[in-house]
Amino acid sequence: MNAGLTLATAARVLRQVRSDPRTIALILIVPCVLLGLLAWIYESTPVFDGIGPALLGVFPMIVMFIVTSVATLRERQSGTLERLLTTPMGKGDFMIGYAVAFGVLAVVQALVATGFAVWVCGLEVAGPVWLLIVVAVFNALLGTALGLLASGFARTEFQAVQFMPAFILPQFLLCGLLVARDAMPEVLRWVSDVLPLSYAVDAMKQIAVSADPSAAVAGDLGIVTSFVVLSLALASLTLSRRSP
Amino acid sequence: MMNNFEGPAISINGLQVSRGGRSVIPDLSLTVASGQVVGLLGPSGSGKSTLIRSIVGVQMISAGTITVLGHPAGSPALRSEVGYVTQSPSVYGDLTVRENIAYFARAVGLRGATLADAVERTLAEVDLTSQAAQLVGSLSGGQGSRVSLAAALVGRPTLLMLDEPTVGLDPVLRRDLWNLFGHLAAAGHSLVVSSHVMDEAARCDRLVLLREGEVLADVTPAELLAQTGAADADAAFLTLIDAETSTSQRGTAGHDRHDGHGGHEGREAS
Numbered sequence: 217m218n219a220g221l222t223l224a225t226a227a228r229v230l231r232q233v234r235s236d237p238r239t240i241a242l243i244l245i246v247p248c249v250l251l252g253l254l255a256w257i258y259e260s261t262p263v264f265d266g267i268g269p270a271l272l273g274v275f276p277m278i279v280m281f282i283v284t285s286v287a288t289l290r291e292r293q294s295g296t297l298e299r300l301l302t303t304p305m306g307k308g309d310f311m312i313g314y315a316v317a318f319g320v321l322a323v324v325q326a327l328v329a330t331g332f333a334v335w336v337c338g339l340e341v342a343g344p345v346w347l348l349i350v351v352a353v354f355n356a357l358l359g360t361a362l363g364l365l366a367s368g369f370a371r372t373e374f375q376a377v378q379f380m381p382a383f384i385l386p387q388f389l390l391c392g393l394l395v396a397r398d399a400m401p402e403v404l405r406w407v408s409d410v411l412p413l414s415y416a417v418d419a420m421k422q423i424a425v426s427a428d429p430s431a432a433v434a435g436d437l438g439i440v441t442s443f444v445v446l447s448l449a450l451a452s453l454t455l456s457r458r459s460p
Numbered sequence: 461m462m463n464n465f466e467g468p469a470i471s472i473n474g475l476q477v478s479r480g481g482r483s484v485i486p487d488l489s490l491t492v493a494s495g496q497v498v499g500l501l502g503p504s505g506s507g508k509s510t511l512i513r514s515i516v517g518v519q520m521i522s523a524g525t526i527t528v529l530g531h532p533a534g535s536p537a538l539r540s541e542v543g544y545v546t547q548s549p550s551v552y553g554d555l556t557v558r559e560n561i562a563y564f565a566r567a568v569g570l571r572g573a574t575l576a577d578a579v580e581r582t583l584a585e586v587d588l589t590s591q592a593a594q595l596v597g598s599l600s601g602g603q604g605s606r607v608s609l610a611a612a613l614v615g616r617p618t619l620l621m622l623d624e625p626t627v628g629l630d631p632v633l634r635r636d637l638w639n640l641f642g643h644l645a646a647a648g649h650s651l652v653v654s655s656h657v658m659d660e661a662a663r664c665d666r667l668v669l670l671r672e673g674e675v676l677a678d679v680t681p682a683e684l685l686a687q688t689g690a691a692d693a694d695a696a697f698l699t700l701i702d703a704e705t706s707t708s709q710r711g712t713a714g715h716d717r718h719d720g721h722g723g724h725e726g727r728e729a730s
Contacts, residue, residue, distance in 0.1 A: 298518050299564075
């Protein structure tokens with residue numbers, strides 16, 4: 217690992233994103249549109265205050281998962297990854313570089329989406345609003361790490377995109393957003409215990425209901441961070457310097 | 461950088477490579493001296509790219525040893541010493557020409573003013589200075605390959621492995637690039653350039669002719685012409701291939717056949 221090489225990669229990825237303004241617009245606007253729709257559907261009920269924060273955590277994960285898995289698949293197919301791995305660039309520099317770049321993008325996305333939810337849609341949470349943004353950024357990093365891992369198993373861009381429902385939707389169903397995790401059948405609750413999104417959504421729910429959720433949120437983010445590290449470690453196994 | 465490396469740039473012993481269950485290189489041994497431009501010639505499917513990938517260290521090999529600049533192929537010590545240009549351009553289409561070259565320069569450790577100078581020098585070498593601010597995706601195919609070549613040239617590696625770098629380039633640019641390759645070799649760099657354009661063979665210090673993963677000849681351009689009695693590299697190559705084909709057919713089918721090219725001397729080279 218080398219900070220110079222990692223930052224060079226992060227800067228390169230951000231320059232690539234910059235040349236695609238439509239993707240930037242989709243990343244920033246789509247979550248706001250969906251949050252707006254949700255607030256409108258549940259107008260004059262307290263439901264939006266309950267699930268709005270959780271969705272603020274789910275969007276960055278989904279978006280970064282798709283963007284990362286397609287971007288790294290392209291690197292594998294175009295030969296740029298193979299070429300980079302013949303230089304002093306390490307696998308860690310490559311992966312952390314991606315995580316840093318999409319982390320920066322996630323901060324912007326979280327600021328826009330949270331600002332829209334709070335000031336336009338009237339989302340009210342018991343805890344501090346800035347903590348919503350922190351959790352959203354962690355979720356984006358989780359999406360990036362899972363996307364790097366998934367791209368190792370995709371041979372085509374069609375497969376990469378299909379990995380989104382395969383990797384993310386089961387987590388979405390079991391994360392406690394639709395049915396509280398305590399109320400699930402026992403086996404499903406065990407499964408949800410080992411899925412990272414459960415902890416991310418739990419952190420957001422804590423912020424929604426508790427005036428001082430820092431301790432609970434820190435515990436959840438610790439677990440999310442462990443999943444990020446584990447995914448990156450597994451993903452590095454899929455980046456081999458030699459191919460058959 | 462370790463320019464003017466003493467010893468051979470590459471020495472390969474008993475290399476065997478299979479891809480997709482098929483033996484691409486059955487048993488290859490080869491030594492490439494330092495400070496030379498070596499042309500790797502052969503028909504498509506002869507194993508040129510696989511050999512280059514093996515030397516760079518991105519190809520899994522079944523047997524044999526490859527020593528590059530005194531280190532095993534692909535070892536970390538070689539990562540800033542060996543530059544690799546793949547056959548299809550491997551650069552980022554959504555970055556500008558300059559951004560691409562600068563990124564690959566950073567990857568080999570260049571920084572600050574050294575980096576800026578190296579990028580401008582390389583832009584001039586591949587004649588893309590006026591396109592420097594354009595996105596690579598908007599360039600022509602030949603311009604794209606030049607960006608890919610520039611990304612390897614910018615770090616001035618001791619050994620440059622170039623897989624068909626001049627495909628689709630106009631004659632003027634091809635001449636300029638071959639002049640550059642000659643200058644680099646004179647400065648102590650080693651270059652291996654694969655090509656199927658035979659008129660480029662004359663620009664090499666040495667020629668390695670590959671056929672079905674075997675070294676058919678390892679000679680100087682003058683020796684190639686003298687051995688085959690051909691007028692140019694194209695004819696010489698055909699003579700060698702025909703001679704080899706008739707030999708192997710005799711060997712397998714016991715069927716004696718006249719090849720009509722009088723190229724039997726070529727067998728001595730293989």
